[in-house]
Amino acid sequence: MIERIIKSSLESFNLNIPGTAYYDPQLGSLAQYYKEQLNSKYWVAVNKQNEVVGGVGITSLGQERGICELQKLYITPEAQGKGLAKDLMKVALEFAKEHYTHCYLETLKKLQTANLLYIKLGFQQLDRPLNGSEHNATDAWFLKDLSN
Numbered sequence: 001m002i003e004r005i006i007k008s009s010l011e012s013f014n015l016n017i018p019g020t021a022y023y024d025p026q027l028g029s030l031a032q033y034y035k036e037q038l039n040s041k042y043w044v045a046v047n048k049q050n051e052v053v054g055g056v057g058i059t060s061l062g063q064e065r066g067i068c069e070l071q072k073l074y075i076t077p078e079a080q081g082k083g084l085a086k087d088l089m090k091v092a093l094e095f096a097k098e099h100y101t102h103c104y105l106e107t108l109k110k111l112q113t114a115n116l117l118y119i120k121l122g123f124q125q126l127d128r129p130l131n132g133s134e135h136n137a138t139d140a141w142f143l144k145d146l147s148n
Contacts, residue, residue, distance in 0.1 A: 001044075001051075001052040002027075002030055002042075002044060002052055002055045002072075002074070003027040003028050003030070005052065005053075005054065005055070005074050005075075005076055006021055006022070006027060006072060006074045007022055007027070008076075009074045009075075009076075010022045012077075013108075013110065013111070015108065015137070017137055018137065019136040019137030019138070020137045020138075021071075021072055024134075030042050030055070030057065030072070034057055034059060037059045037060065038060065039058075039059075039060060039068070039099035039100070040057070040058060040059035040060065041057065041058055041092075041095055042055060042056070042057040042058075042072070043055060043056055043057070043088060043091055043092060045075075045079070045084055045087075045088055047079065053075060053076045053078065053079035053084065054073075054074055054075035054076060054079055054084055054085070054088060055072060055073070055074060055088070056070065056071070056072060056073040056074075056085075056088040056089060056091075056092045057070070057071040057072045057092070058070060058071070058092045058095055058096050058103070059071060060100075061104050061130060061132045061133075062131060062132020062133075063131070063132060066100055066101040066102060067100060067101070067102045067103070067104055067130065067143075068096045068099065068100040068102070068103050068104070069103070069104050069105060069106075069132075070089065070092055070093070070096070070103050070104070070105040071105070073085060073088060073089065073105075073114070075088075085114070085117060086117060086120075086121070089117070089121055090121075093121070093144070093146070096146055097146045100146055101145070101146055101147060102143055102144065102145055102146055103123075103143070103144045103146055104130050104141070104142070104143050104144075105118065105123065105141070105142050106129055106133055106138040106140070106141050106142075107138060107140045107141075107142070108137075108138055108139055108140055109139050109140045111140075115140060115142075118142045119142075121144070122144050122145075122148075123142035123143065123144045124142065124143055124144070125140065125141070125142055126141040126142060126143055127141075128141065129141045130143070
């Protein structure tokens with residue numbers, strides 16, 4: 001279900017292109033993927049009908065010590081605008097604080113609403129991606145110090 005949400009969201013922005021999460025090989029098995037990674041986790045949100053309406057993940061950023069990556073934050077259109085992305089991020093960041101000193105994320109400038117949320121939650125915009133980035137189609141990168 002989360003794979004469909006991720007792909008539909010990317011399609012809605014014409015971002016079903018190489019270099020985005022659209023082509024990540026683990027999309028069909030996110031639960032297994034995050035379970036196999038050290039200090040990693042993926043959360044899903046469900047509505048009152050017990051339908052999956054969004055999700056977010058935390059995992060280490062390649063070989064960067066102490067840095068995790070907030071990944072695959074996607075919400076269905078019906079569930080957007082209700083604070084769900086913010087709630088998911090807060091849960092993910094609390095988990096991240098237990099294992100990492102910084103949290104990185106990559107996105108696109110055209111996703112303005114998401115970028116404003118990241119800034120509101122204390123992320124600082126970077127000029128370039130950190131080493132270990134898998135998505136070369138992104139053009140906006142953020143980092144949050146988890147110690148404060």
